[in-house]
Amino acid sequence: TQSTRPQRLLSAVQKNATRGDPRSVVQAIDQFCRHKEWAMNVGDEKGCILDSVVSEINPATVLELGTYCGYSTVRIASLLPPHAKLITLEFNPNYASIARQVIAWAGLEDKVQLVEGASGDWIPKMKEQFGVKTFDLVFLDHWKDRYLPDTKLIEECGLLTKGSVLLADNVICPGTPDYLEYIRSSPQYESQYFKSHLEYTKVEDGLEKSVFLG
């Protein structure tokens, strides 16, 4: 049977990256996506912005919405302090399976909890199921029309505290107009746009960083 693109991406990691070396996993995926087959990872250019935001926050708890193949999961988890936890939600079982293997190849299983399921179902269960009080960082990279409803759900579930950061991918391309309008006009957030490019292309895209003011 024909392999899928995520399966070919995983094969590229297993072929070209060193087990236990997250940077080599990130590099193998970027090489594959730049020279073989494009895939919707946050990529190397926006990935550097992601890295700088993570390093600045030094988060103890991170929520990622939309694991896909685990590229940004590996980038974030590789920068976390000991005992920090990253919970990543992925509702496509095929993508979840690939992501688990990518995360394992990077040797980051201990820092990552991949939860197979929909954000709308799992966000309300974060406290009871995972003992999470609040998230220091939320990385939004799932369906673009779900950024706003899920942000409101995260607020309603009391999962943000003063200083919590929302970092959203693709606010220009494909675009998340309702989310941008809401977050930039809300007095509860201080937002900043990091201009960049759509992964592996020259098309404009960027990340929106929003600090919850409590």
Ligand SMILES: CCNc1ncnc2c1ncn2[C@@H]1O[C@H](/C=C/CNC(=O)c2cc(-c3ccc(F)cc3)cc(O)c2O)[C@@H](O)[C@H]1O
């Ligand atoms: C139902 C909402 N809840 C969800 N809960 C858990 N996982 C979810 C959810 N939604 C989607 N997912 C998963 O997140 C991933 C979806 C990501 C959607 N991303 C994009 O569409 C995207 C698309 C592009 C893009 C840009 C330009 C193009 F020409 C073509 C594509 C670039 C990106 O960086 C993107 O992130 C998948 O793995 C999907 O199974």
Ligand SMILES: [Mg+2]
């Ligand atoms: Mg994206």
